Amino acid sequence: MSKTVVVGSRGSRLARSMVRELLEPLKRAYPGVVFKHKTVMTAGDRDRTTDLRNLAATPGVFAKQIEIALLAGEIDVALHSLKDLATTPTDGTLLAAVPLRADPRDALCGSTLRGLPHGARVGTGSPRRIAQLKALRPDLSTVPIRGNVPPRLRKARDMDLDAVILAAAGLHRLGLSQEITEALDIESFPPSPAQGVLGVQIRKDSTELHDLLSTLHDQSTDYAVKAERSLLAALHGGCSVPVGAFADVRSGQLHLSAQVTSLDGTTVIRATRSCALHDADDLGKQSAYDLLDQGAEQILSTARETPSNT
Numbered sequence: 001m002s003k004t005v006v007v008g009s010r011g012s013r014l015a016r017s018m019v020r021e022l023l024e025p026l027k028r029a030y031p032g033v034v035f036k037h038k039t040v041m042t043a044g045d046r047d048r049t050t051d052l053r054n055l056a057a058t059p060g061v062f063a064k065q066i067e068i069a070l071l072a073g074e075i076d077v078a079l080h081s082l083k084d085l086a087t088t089p090t091d092g093t094l095l096a097a098v099p100l101r102a103d104p105r106d107a108l109c110g111s112t113l114r115g116l117p118h119g120a121r122v123g124t125g126s127p128r129r130i131a132q133l134k135a136l137r138p139d140l141s142t143v144p145i146r147g148n149v150p151p152r153l154r155k156a157r158d159m160d161l162d163a164v165i166l167a168a169a170g171l172h173r174l175g176l177s178q179e180i181t182e183a184l185d186i187e188s189f190p191p192s193p194a195q196g197v198l199g200v201q202i203r204k205d206s207t208e209l210h211d212l213l214s215t216l217h218d219q220s221t222d223y224a225v226k227a228e229r230s231l232l233a234a235l236h237g238g239c240s241v242p243v244g245a246f247a248d249v250r251s252g253q254l255h256l257s258a259q260v261t262s263l264d265g266t267t268v269i270r271a272t273r274s275c276a277l278h279d280a281d282d283l284g285k286q287s288a289y290d291l292l293d294q295g296a297e298q299i300l301s302t303a304r305e306t307p308s309n310t
C-alpha cells in the first residue's frame with residue numbers, strides 16, 4: 001500500500017474536528033503512514049441561499065460530493081457523519097470501520113425543556129425534532145434554522161429564540177459542550193439513526209486500507225447502527241423522516257427502541273425489541289414491521305411529501 005492516505009471530508013469546523021478524532025489513533029498506531037486531509041465542497045456547503053427544504057429533496061446532500069471524490073481516487077477515505085449517509089450503499093464503496101459512538105442524544109441549548117415558557121420558540125428544521133418536540137410540548141412553536149452548528153447557535157441568539165436543538169455529539173466535538181442546557185432523554189426523545197457515529201467509507205477494493213482502519217472499529221457501535229439503519233431502510237426513510245431510533249448492547253443482548261411521530265406531534269408510534277447480537281439487521285426489520293403494523297406508513301408518506309432539513 002502507498003504510504004500516504006488521503007482523508008476527505010466537508011470543510012466545516014465540525015468535519016475538521018471529526019478528521020482529527022479519526023486520525024489521532026491512526027497516526028499513533030501507524031507512525032510510518034502519512035495521513036493527509038482534503039476538503040471536499042458539498043452541495044450542502046455551496047448552497048447557502050436556498051432553503052435546505054429544497055436541497056434536502058436530494059438525499060445525501062452532504063455526502064454525495066465526497067463519495068464522488070472517493071470513487072475518482074482523489075481521496076482514499078471519505079469521512080461522514082453516519083446519520084447523513086444514505087442507508088443504501090453507493091456501488092463500489094463500503095463502510096470500513098464504525099468507531100465508538102459519541103453522545104447520541106439531542107441537546108437543547110438555551111433552556112431546559114421544562115424551563116421553556118408556554119408558547120416558546122425553538123429553532124430546528126428537522127421533521128423528527130419538530131414532531132418529537134410537539135409530542136412532548138404541544139404549546140411550543142418551531143422555527144426553521146439551518147447552516148453549520150456555530151452559525152445556528154448565533155442565529156438562535158440573533159432571532160431571539162428561546163432554545164435551539166442540536167446533536168450533542170456535534171457540540172462536544174466542537175468544544176461547545178457548555179452550550180448544552182439539557183441533553184434530551186433517549187427514551188422520550190430518540191435521536192436520528194446513527195447519530196453521534198462517524199461513517200468511515202472506502203473504495204471496495206482498498207483491502208489493505210480496510211485492515212488498517214479496523215483499529216478504529218467498535219463492535220458494539222457497529223451492531224447498534226446496523227439495527228438502527230436497517231430499521232430506517234425498512235421504513236424507506238432518509239434523513240428527513242420523523243424516525244428516531246436508538247440501539248445499544250446490554251448484558252450481551254442488542255436492544256432497539258424506535259419511534260415514528262406525526263409532524264404535529266399528536267400521534268406517537270413506538271417499538272421496542274431485543275435480540276442476540278448477530279441478529280442486528282433482523283432486529284431493525286422486525287421493529288420496522290412493528291411500527292408499520294401500528295400505522296407508521298401514513299405518517300411517513302405525509303412526511304416524505306414535506307421535505308425539510310435535519
Ligand SMILES: NCc1[nH]cc(CCC(=O)O)c1CC(=O)O
Nearest residue numbers: 081166167169170195196197310
Ligand atoms: N444534520 C446535520 C448533522 N450531521 C451530523 C451532525 C452532528 C452529530 C453527529 O455526528 O451525528 C449534525 C448536526 C446536528 O444534527 O445538530
